[in-house]
Amino acid sequence: MTAGTLLDFLIITGLVWLAWQVVAGRELFRAIIMFIALGLAMAVAWARLGAPDLALAEAAIGAGLTGAMLLATYRRLLEHNPAKGGQRYARSSRLALPVAVMSSLLVMLLGLTLVNIMPVEGEVAGQQAIQLMQAVPMENPVTGVLLLWRGYDTLLEMSALVAAWLALRILQPQDAATLPPLSSSIPLLQALLAAAVPIAVLVGGYLLHAGGKAPGGAFQAGAVLAGAGVLLGLTGSLQRSTRASRLLRAGVVLGLIVFSVLGLGQLAFGQPAFAIPGLWTIYLVEGALTVSIALTLLLLFLGSAGVRRPAP
Amino acid sequence: MTASLTLYMLAASVLAGLGIYGVLIAGHLLRKLLALNLLGMAVLLMLITLGARGTGAPDPVTQAMVITGIIISISATSLALALLLALQRVTDETHLDAEPLPPVGEDGDAAGSR
Numbered sequence: 001m002t003a004g005t006l007l008d009f010l011i012i013t014g015l016v017w018l019a020w021q022v023v024a025g026r027e028l029f030r031a032i033i034m035f036i037a038l039g040l041a042m043a044v045a046w047a048r049l050g051a052p053d054l055a056l057a058e059a060a061i062g063a064g065l066t067g068a069m070l071l072a073t074y075r076r077l078l079e080h081n082p083a084k085g086g087q088r089y090a091r092s093s094r095l096a097l098p099v100a101v102m103s104s105l106l107v108m109l110l111g112l113t114l115v116n117i118m119p120v121e122g123e124v125a126g127q128q129a130i131q132l133m134q135a136v137p138m139e140n141p142v143t144g145v146l147l148l149w150r151g152y153d154t155l156l157e158m159s160a161l162v163a164a165w166l167a168l169r170i171l172q173p174q175d176a177a178t179l180p181p182l183s184s185s186i187p188l189l190q191a192l193l194a195a196a197v198p199i200a201v202l203v204g205g206y207l208l209h210a211g212g213k214a215p216g217g218a219f220q221a222g223a224v225l226a227g228a229g230v231l232l233g234l235t236g237s238l239q240r241s242t243r244a245s246r247l248l249r250a251g252v253v254l255g256l257i258v259f260s261v262l263g264l265g266q267l268a269f270g271q272p273a274f275a276i277p278g279l280w281t282i283y284l285v286e287g288a289l290t291v292s293i294a295l296t297l298l299l300l301f302l303g304s305a306g307v308r309r310p311a312p
Numbered sequence: 313m314t315a316s317l318t319l320y321m322l323a324a325s326v327l328a329g330l331g332i333y334g335v336l337i338a339g340h341l342l343r344k345l346l347a348l349n350l351l352g353m354a355v356l357l358m359l360i361t362l363g364a365r366g367t368g369a370p371d372p373v374t375q376a377m378v379i380t381g382i383i384i385s386i387s388a389t390s391l392a393l394a395l396l397l398a399l400q401r402v403t404d405e406t407h408l409d410a411e412p413l414p415p416v417g418e419d420g421d422a423a424g425s426r
Contacts, residue, residue: 004316005316005319008316008319008320009319012319012320012322012323015323015327016323016326016327016330019326019327019330019331019350020330022330022334022346022347022350023330023331023333023334023337023338023343023346023347023350024334028340028342028343031343031346032342032346035346035349035350038350038353039353042353042357045320045323045357046360049320049360049361049364049370050364050369050370051360051363051364051369051370051375051378053375053379054360054375054378054379054382057379057382058382061382061383061386062353062382062385062386065386066349066385066386066389069386069389069390069393070342070345070346070389070393073342073393073396073397074342076397077342077396077397077400077406080397080400080401081400081404088339088340088412088413089339089340089406089407089411089412089413090337090339090411090413091336091337091338091339091409091411092411093336093337095336096333096336096337097333099332099333099336100329100330100332100333100336101329103328103329103332104325104326104328104329104330104332105325105329107324107325107328107329107354107358108321108322108325108326111321111322111324111325111358111361111362112318112321112322114362115317115318115321115361115362115365117365118365118366119365119366121366124366124371125371125373126363126370126371126372126373126374127371129372129373130372141369141372142372142375142376142379144372145372145373145375145376146376146379149373149376150373150376150377150380153376153377153380154380157380157383157384157387160383160384160387160388161383161387163387164387164388164390164391167391167394168390168391168394171394171395171397171398172394173401219379219382219383297386300386300387300390301390303390303393303394303397
């Protein structure tokens, strides 16, 4: 057994054990923590499979922001009804185990069959995309594919984020009193924030800039910036608000608008829609997307339509 | 590519099975949501493992799709969490069709006694 196989074996054992803990762990809080750990283990698996862009996205969004959202919701559920906080529920289902085992076997059968069929050389979509990309200077094929070949996907996933925010605006409690600040301020925290937030902004900016030629891009950068916002939210420097200011609303839809206008504008020049004309467009679109993604993810975490500075 | 793809495919199928099992037996809706996310992760792992066949890095088209998948799952999760909070505001409950269990620590295997 080589060292590489041993590493794969360890990662996979970790994944399966953590997943079991998420599903069957006794306490809900523990299950949430295990889910966050599972996200990080998944990021390691993806780095091992040669996909560092995904590892970054999974660590920042899948483990980090989703985990923060789950924990914040768990706390709000407890605050709303402390007496029932520790209450556990179970469904009795005799069919659950056989259904799960059969589905797992079906997936295994399909997966093991597919993984042994080698793709036909030269007919893989990714290889063709890379070959056609020689004309455009994008050294990171993933960012290139996201913007040049699958622009509709990118546009629609941004729409999905905005749609989630719109739904949140409808679902949020209309009574402002039921939106307490997430935490009170502690003196040492200010010193931590003064260091951590600028570094997060710097890292976000780097990820955005590096996206063209190294792992990174608008989604990873937006997630890191949203992480800084989550920190500010948790320490009370940003508070939830039932109303979104005009500036905030503009920020949320900025990515959609810039991408749509530039993409559809190509039609006027006789180009196909969403054909990216040059590098400057890519930076413009990625920059606008980063702002929108960061703001939307932050608002989704806060669970409110808007943010405001705390009253002095 | 040196990573053992068969191993990762086996892991993806086990995770998918666990996710389905979790969705079926979870009582608390938050845990059901965790299990759904687990199922999603299994699908993404399967996609990337298939994209990594052949030589070199995984297919960039697959990677772009999986990044899309990650963003869609966080959107759906945040919407589900908001729905859960709204359900609790209206009905004071955090489960739909589940039975309450004795609190943790009162006796050994509470889940098995029902």
